[in-house]
Amino acid sequence: MYDTVIIGAGPAGMAAAIYAMRAGLNLALIEKNPVSGGQVLNTWEVDNYPGLPGINGFDLGMKFKEHVDRLAAPCIDDEVTGIAREETADAAVYRIRLAEGGELVSRTVILAAGASHARLGVPGEEALTGKGVSYCATCDGNFFRGREAAVIGGGDVAVEDAIYLSRICSRVTLIHRRDALRATKVLQEELFGISNITVRWNTVVKEIQGTDRVTGLTLEDTVTGARETLAVDAAFVAVGILPDTGLAAGLVETDAGGYIPAGEDGATALPGFFVAGDARKKRLRQIVTAVADGANAATAVQDYLMRLKK
Numbered sequence: 001m002y003d004t005v006i007i008g009a010g011p012a013g014m015a016a017a018i019y020a021m022r023a024g025l026n027l028a029l030i031e032k033n034p035v036s037g038g039q040v041l042n043t044w045e046v047d048n049y050p051g052l053p054g055i056n057g058f059d060l061g062m063k064f065k066e067h068v069d070r071l072a073a074p075c076i077d078d079e080v081t082g083i084a085r086e087e088t089a090d091a092a093v094y095r096i097r098l099a100e101g102g103e104l105v106s107r108t109v110i111l112a113a114g115a116s117h118a119r120l121g122v123p124g125e126e127a128l129t130g131k132g133v134s135y136c137a138t139c140d141g142n143f144f145r146g147r148e149a150a151v152i153g154g155g156d157v158a159v160e161d162a163i164y165l166s167r168i169c170s171r172v173t174l175i176h177r178r179d180a181l182r183a184t185k186v187l188q189e190e191l192f193g194i195s196n197i198t199v200r201w202n203t204v205v206k207e208i209q210g211t212d213r214v215t216g217l218t219l220e221d222t223v224t225g226a227r228e229t230l231a232v233d234a235a236f237v238a239v240g241i242l243p244d245t246g247l248a249a250g251l252v253e254t255d256a257g258g259y260i261p262a263g264e265d266g267a268t269a270l271p272g273f274f275v276a277g278d279a280r281k282k283r284l285r286q287i288v289t290a291v292a293d294g295a296n297a298a299t300a301v302q303d304y305l306m307r308l309k310k
C-alpha cells in the first residue's frame with residue numbers, strides 16, 4: 001500500500017516526489033515518456049525560473065530528475081491507464097492500473113500529468129505531422145536550417161519558437177489570429193527587433209499544403225476574408241495546451257477547459273485525490289507554479305494521511 005502515487009514526472013510531479021521523499025512517505029512516481037521532465041524539456045531557454053536565468057529547458061528538466069534520483073525516489077516507467085477508487089473499512093484506496101500490466105494501490109493520488117499540445121484542427125495537419133508540421137521548435141527546428149518556417153500562435157511558446165527559429169531558418173512568419181500578442185512584453189520586444197521575422201496579424205491557417213512534406217499554408221485574413229498561399233517548408237504549431245486530465249474522468253469534475261478545480265494545496269473535491277501543475281485550474285501555468293503545486297500537494301497529502309491515522 002503506497003502513501004501516494006504521483007502520476008507524471010514533470011516539474012510538478014518531481015517537486016511532489018522530492019517533498020514526499022523528504023517527509024518519509026512511501027511513494028511511486030510514474031512517467032509514461034522515456035525521459036522525465038515534461039514540457040520543460042521542449043523549452044529552449046527558460047528565463048524566469050528564479051536563480052537560473054537563461055537555463056536551457058532540457059538541462060532544467062535533467063536537474064529536477066537528478067534531484068529526484070539523489071533522494072532515490074522510486075520511479076516507474078509506465079503509463080497509467082485508469083484509476084479506480086474503492087471504499088474500505090478505514091479509508092478509501094485508489095487502484096492505479098498500468099499499461100504494462102499490474103496495479104498499484106495507494107491511499108492518495110497526486111495527478112501531475114500536465115498538458116499536451118493543442119492541435120489547429122485544419123486539413124493537412126495530421127497527415128503532415130513529422131513531415132514539416134511540428135509542435136516542438138527546439139526538437140525539430142534544426143531539420144529546417146536555412147529554410148522558411150511559419151509559427152502559428154500568439155502566446156509565449158509561439159513567440160519563443162519564432163525567436164529560436166529565426167537563428168536557424170532563413171525567414172520566419174509568425175501567424176496570429178488577432179492584432180495583439182498574448183506573449184509577455186519582454187518576449188514581444190525581442191521578437192519585434194529581429195529582422196528575419198514577419199508577423200502576420202489577423203490571419204488564420206485554413207489548410208496545411210503538401211503531400212509528402214509541407215509546401216505551404218493557406219492563409220485567410222480574418223478582416224477581409226482574403227485567402228492566399230504562403231510558401232513554407234515547416235509549420236510550427238503553438239496554439240496552447242490541453243490538460244491531460246482524462247484519468248480523472250468519473251472521479252472529479254473538470255471545468256470547460258478540462259482543468260481540475262483545486263485550491264493551492266491541490267486537494268480536489270474527492271478526499272485523497274490531489275492535482276498539481278498544469279492540470280490544475282489556476283491563473284498562471286509556469287514551471288515555478290508547477291513546482292510550487294507539487295510541494296503543496298505533497299504537504300497536503302501528509303496532512304491528509306495524518307488525519308486518517310487519528
Ligand code: NAP
Pocket residue numbers: 043046047048119120152153154155156157158160177178181182204238239240241284285286287
Ligand atoms: P497560450 O498562452 O494559451 O497561447 C496560445 C496562443 O495560441 C494564443 O495566442 C491563442 O490566440 C492562439 N490560439 C489558440 N487556439 C488557436 C487556433 N485554433 N488558431 C490560431 N491560434 C490559436 O499557450 P502557450 O503559448 O502554449 O503557453 C502555454 C502556457 O505556458 C502559458 O501559460 C504560458 O505563459 C506558459 N509558458 C511559460 C513559459 C515560461 O515560464 N518561461 C514559457 C512558455 C510558455 P489568442 O491570443 O487569440 O487567444
